[in-house]
Amino acid sequence: MSVSDKTALVTGGGSKRGIGRATAHTLAAAGWNIAILDLDEASAKDAAHEIEEQHGVRAVGIGCDITDESSVENALAVLDDAVPPVGALVNNAGITSPIPFLQVTGQEWDRIFAVNVRGAFNVTRRIAPGMTERGFGRIVFLSSVSAERGGGVFGGVAYSAAKAAELGFTRALARELGPHGVTVNAVAPGLIDTDITGGALEGERKAQLLAGIPVGRTGKVADVADLITYLCREESGYISGATYDVNGGSHIH
Template identity: 30%
Template sequence: MDGPDLSDRTVLVTGSASGVGRELLLATADCGARTAVHYRTSAEAARDVAAAALERGAPEAVTVQGDVTDPDDVDDLFAVVESELGPVDVLVNNVGDFAPSHWSDLEFETWNRVIETNLNGTYLCSKRALPGMRETGYGRIVNLGYASSERGLVSPKNFPYFVAKTGVMMFTRMLAADTCDDGITVNAISPYVVENSDEFPEELPRGRPASFDDLVQPLYFFLDPDTGYVSGENIEVDGGWLPERV
């Protein structure tokens, strides 16, 4: 599929050694972006993604390691990207643990890990990227949400994840308002079930999960230079799924 021209842009996708993050990063490589493959523990997989990015059109590709919930790690990994590729023009906040947990069985360790990876990681990486974006007068931040989280979806068995993703939606809108005069847009993509999910519900909208290509389309839309007036928005990639409670 055709995407925007990113030949003069540096892209960082968190958690891009595998899964959705990998596919989104490679989609930007297809558009000629300089790519930074982030990982926490999967060094070999990250190197493989960087090699694939070069094969698919990225002029440069580096791997960067760090825990996105640790401010020092975030600062260090951005410093590596800036040194090797230049300021981050496009940040995709993809990292976020999913841990199905009912309230009655929820341990603080699980709660904290899910909140930190999904919400705190998005905050820390965005905060670190913004000075460079403001200096150049250009930036695109895309956060990964979850379908129906804006509509107050209730899920007792996914307690911390739904709380975290609802927070990501509010964060997206608030940061969009704060950066509206800086040449920066902040938006979100919110899938339901994606093709690499560990489990699938018995019934899926349109009879299938979202494909990686289904997620690439809204990413390309948000990264297109002609959509610079679109900020604080969320595109749900859910096939029309609209539950009241799950």
Template identity: 50%
Template sequence: MTENVGRRRTAVITGAASRRGIGRALAERLASAGWGLGLLDIDAEVEKAAAALRAEHGVPAVGAVADIADPDSVHAAVCAFEAELPPVAALVNGAGVSSPVPFLEADLATWERVMRTNATGTFVVSRRIVPNMAERGYGRVVSLGSTAMQNGGGTYSKSVYAASKGAIEAFSRALALEVAPRGVTVNVVAPATIDTDIMGGRITDDRKPAFLAQLPVGRLGTTHDVAALIEFLLGEEAGYITGATYNINGGLRIG
């Protein structure tokens, strides 16, 4: 069913430029299922990513450079998507920044940088896209949370990052209630210990033991693990799921 939806509709993914990121892995997965793609990132590499997906999968894909916390920048990017792609049926708020700075060393600039990208960026992009979904009577929104919010800090990032992800989860639950009658679902996927650049760079062999010691499954998570879960939540079959948080953390947090 996801394939059928994708052939006539578009998914917008923020944070899709990094070759090692969840957004890029998801874009590859959705492209293989025939989705149109609007890829948004502050890194110009996003335009090359879209071009590669067009060439490999033959799907409509547009990459746009934008600051997700700047409404004008986001508006211009989404206008480009709307002009060239099928109607937007799915939004994945994947862009984010980490913060390994402990609270006692953090300053206001650290707080504002992380909150601006993670929390404000999620609001700004959602505010631009979700109203059109509600008007059409169909939509899927998935935002990336984190086990760090639930555990009071992550395996890498600390309190400021946890707070920003807590804001995303609270916002998502409230938004889910507001737009459910309009056919739009809103959910959160909360990963832990995924080998991406947000973990302070690649988790090399010398760093790996400290992370593995916390994971009952005995391995690091991959971007493909997370992308598979998000793809399910974007599908028509997930229409009875909203306001939920899906943990994908290798057993780091149970319950």
């Protein structure tokens, strides 16, 4: 079985310095065709163009608000006509929130859950049936070390709770879809150098954070992208319901 007749769908893959875009590139290098959904349509198309040029696979970038079911339906209808069937789904789109719990509004709570949890549901619910029918699928959720250690990095309670919800989603879905040839796993990155963390990683704060990381550096997007690509291989079919930590040893449990 080859991945060249399959597509890997990455949500939130538009950002130039993000984990999603790096993952799309790494999957393309492994032979997957690529579909990128991003709220910013221009960046999704830019990423797809870059991937096609560099890796010689088919790639499509589509503007999509994953929190909106009809937006997801429309985006995936475009996808059905443009690239081969989806064999891998990377639920990467997410937003963080550092607001202390005692100041969190209901609106802010809902905003964080809408993207991280409901958004992942909207896309996965639409993609999973085709995977089960074809008897092959790889689904990877991007959780966070914040879900495991209880915040304390950049995300507050709302973010930690949403990312923990993704771990429960991963585990229960792995049980249901396993008999159909579909694996479901989660990746929990620690401190990764992206635009989300960029500004906060300066001076004393950076030194303080690095002191707690045994390998002595912040993570690179490639550190996460390589692991996700590994989990999407056909050969990784006996790994399911697992959470993989990518944190340089900063959280060991």
